Amino acid sequence: MTRKISFRDALKEGLDEELAHDDNVVIIGEEVAQYNGAYKVTEGLWKKWGDKRVVDAPISEAGFIGMGIGASMLGIRPVMELMFYSFAYVAFDQMMNNAATCRYMSGGLINVPIVVRGPANGGTSVGATHSHTPENIFANMPGLKVVSPSNAYDAKGLIKTAIRDNDPVYFMESTVLYGQEWEVPENSDLEDGELLIPLGKADIKREGTDISLIGHGRAVITSLEAAKILEEEHGISAEVVDLRSIRPLDEDTILDSVRKTHRAIYIEENKPFCGVGAQIASTIQERVFDYLDAPVLRITSVDAPAIYSPPVEKEQLPTAADIVEKTLSIC
Amino acid sequence: MATKTKKAETKSFADDPINKSLSKDDKIDLLRQMVRVRRFEQIALTEYQNDKMGGFLHLYIGQESVACGTISILGEHDHVITAYRDHGHALNVGMGMNECMAELFGKATGCSKGKGGSMHYFAPDKNYWGGHGIVAGQTPLGAGLAYGVKYLGQKGSCLCYLGDGAINQGAFHESLNLAELWDLPVIYVIENNGYSMGTSQERSSAHPKAGLALRAEGYGMAWDQINGVDLYEVRAKTKKALDRAHNESKPTLLEIFTYRHKGHSIADANADKYRTKEEIQRYMQEHDPITNFKEVLITEGIIEEADYKNLVKEATKEAMEAVKFADESPYPDVSEITDDVYWEVDNNTEAGRTGKHFFH
């Protein structure tokens, strides 16, 4: 039987293995070392790897992320933690201007192999300043890659690949998922001896024939819940497609799924305007219009900053009930 | 940190004009304010543990003299802005326990209608501009409030509070430069409690022994350091900065040494790992600003121990009533999630009715 570990521990294993794999990998962030990480993702790594490899930074996101970008030009591979991805906005210039364009502006002479990771999710009543989900914002910028895993297995395989990638990868997690457990094989049970998942490969999390529920991050988990209800209570067979990486984007898997089911809904916890779902909907109607039996729909957070009030915030985010209802409207 | 509380020093600040002018009742009021903040938070903590709220709760317990002392000397055109550890400032500017407690409970009767939560209290009618969750995000706003005061030709200022960890953000340094360059009447108050989450000042800030206020030197800005345990000292030295702001339209950087008794937030699992239990005990027992001021007032013959007990009792009653108020208040309606996003839409103006504003 495959062992089960939490999303948090899967990430930690991935980080630990990459620290071992490459001496140039260094983890930098606020409270990542001696405090063991604000959300304990890096727990034990400082103790194991020491001051050189796991570094506590002052509260200076623009400074230490910019520094990581600079160091990466010499081949260092900084993996920088944002305690919340919301704090990316403090480092926005570094993450957008410097990380994304140094390669281009140097005519390809430079590359920036950094990872910036951390939680980007709502749903924990920490208010608007701490609940941003900027995957669409960063994915808008050519030169950047954006990854958003939905489970522990993918988290481990994707973080390892992200660290080995030679371009900037922005890796967005969810504090709501950190404690949840999934099956993640031991390396000894793997043919290649380690778990690497390529960026740009979507994954069918559940096969179905009547509708494609497409999403990224925790919205995939919500979609799986909805798919179960749809099957059990409405006899509808939903296919759940997990993007895993938003840019690069696996268009083929999305389009194949829609060719099969003829209906699609994009589900995300982000806001709707120019969201990832808007991009996917555009791609679907452009490429497989003739296969569609209904308009492509989207389910997102209610379009406002994250409300604090705990019970109300639950309603602001997409629920399984929302997905069931929208599905029934087109099935 | 504030290890050097000397009786002699305490005496000298008691004689400062700003403190000499206090009546007996004024002094009791100051003590009452600090006690109110503490009881409010202790009871909020209990309610947090009773699952009445979510998210973060950053307690001010141990630091009460900072908000109380500095805010107690403010006038009509003086403004206040701070970070997420904001309950103490809120109660001191005159916000009620009811709306503050209801906000923690996420209720529609909260000061931000349940939309902001613990970190995001606001009361513009009391010159209180938040409650900000992003470390140092409030520091340019503080300069901006001072800019506004100056622009409007008022004799006023802005007190902008930040933590010892926040001083390492670029936005703060940019703010210092603007404040001095443009003669803005802003007073930056570093509440130096020695730690930013689990990181001691020594591990986060270069040249720590010199103190953090010294960074003002790089901008040619006036600065001072204050023992936060002594309410009289906080008032006396802040008054100098306030006079500078009012009379010369010049900024000041103050560093007030203080200590938080609790963890960084309720979620701080390591609260007594990055600092020793002995250290925490020592600050609680020997450097508590409330105990200190209580003893000062007893020594001055203004109160007796029983009067203090009474203050605690009153504050407890007030906080318990606030809990009841919060408990009985309704949550915001789901339909209200999209209220308060755009002024034009809320006010149903022509602009608010033109074009689509929401997209879910």
Ligand SMILES: Cc1ncc(C[n+]2csc(CCOP(=O)(O)OP(=O)(O)O)c2C)c(N)n1
């Ligand atoms: C830009 C940003 N980075 C990180 C955080 C997370 N965080 C919140 S408070 C805090 C420590 C701040 O310490 P300090 O400035 O000393 O204030 P204190 O909490 O001691 O009052 C950190 C790292 C944040 N809210 N915003």
Ligand SMILES: [Mg+2]
């Ligand atoms: Mg601090």
